Every structure is written in structure tokens, then in C-alpha cells.
Amino acid sequence: MKPYYDTKVEIEILETTLERLELDYKWWQGQLNPSKHPPHIPLNECVENMRRIGKRINTYTDLLALQYKLKEDIEKLMSTYQGIEGKILYYREVKGMTLKQIAENLGYSYAYIRNINSRLNKKMTIRIQSCS
Structure with a gap:
């Protein structure tokens, strides 16, 4: 069994990574409006970066859900002792x-x-x- 402590640490890492990815996504999203954020970055570059980051957000969200489930399962098992x-x-x-x-x-x-x-x-x- 994976140690509970390790699972908690992995959850913290995943949460921090997701926060960072979401900030990156919002930054690229903001670049779509060149009047607010000069100099203008080409639209296709913004969209491609948003797509790439969006995929990573989905992956990390899935991993985080698995870690939460594992943590819950470990807690249930530990509560029986x-x-x-x-x-x-x-x-x-x-x-x-x-x-x-x-x-x-x-x-x-x-x-x-x-x-x-x-x-x-x-x-x-x-x-x-x-x-x-």
C-alpha cells in the first residue's frame, strides 16, 4: 500500500501544479485581446498554447481525482483498526x-x-x- 503521507504530498503537488497551469491558461487567454496586452502574440500561438495547457489541466485533474480516491480508501481502511x-x-x-x-x-x-x-x-x- 502506498503510504498515506506520500498520497497527501502528491495531492499537494498536483493541486499546486494545477493552480499554476490554470494561471498559465488564463495568461494565454488574455493574450487573445491584443489591445489589453501588447505586444500582440499571434492568435495561432495563443490557441495552441491554450490547447496544450488545457490537455495538461485535464490530465492533472484526473490524477488528482485518483489521489483523492486513494486517500479516501486509505482513511476508510485505517479507521477499521x-x-x-x-x-x-x-x-x-x-x-x-x-x-x-x-x-x-x-x-x-x-x-x-x-x-x-x-x-x-x-x-x-x-x-x-x-x-x-
Whole structure:
């Protein structure tokens, strides 16, 4: 399973990229009116750049939707775990902590956390496979 933390970072990157692309698109759109934005850029160049950027906007929008869905699916899966498993999952996936950091934070030995994490991974693999 892709870590939740990585998914959140990818969502932020995609959102930022989309914002930038939308600004670029609007800039090229503004170039279509030469009286407002001299010097004039040829119409075909403006249209071609808008078309190219529009395609990228569509692609990134689709990717962002997939990442939102993945994030939602991970959150649903994580919400089913309680107790120490839930804490390990939260710290590992949401906070991006290592097992050693989790052990220190929760006051358990690294070996104990590693064993629970191993069982947790097996359970999650079975659940993910049953959903496929």
C-alpha cells in the first residue's frame, strides 16, 4: 500500500501544479485581446498554447481525482483498526514516522512494534486483496 503521507504530498503537488497551469491558461487567454496586452502574440500561438495547457489541466485533474480516491480508501481502511494497531497505522501512514520513532513515542520496544506492524501489514494485505 502506498503510504498515506506520500498520497497527501502528491495531492499537494498536483493541486499546486494545477493552480499554476490554470494561471498559465488564463495568461494565454488574455493574450487573445491584443489591445489589453501588447505586444500582440499571434492568435495561432495563443490557441495552441491554450490547447496544450488545457490537455495538461485535464490530465492533472484526473490524477488528482485518483489521489483523492486513494486517500479516501486509505482513511476508510485505517479507521477499521483500533488500539495499538490503529496507533501504529496512524503514526506510520499519517505522520510518516518510522517504527523506531513510533516505539519511542508509544513507549514500547522496537521489536514489539515491529511484530505488531508485521501482523498489521498481513491483515491489510488480505483486506486489500479481498477488495480487488
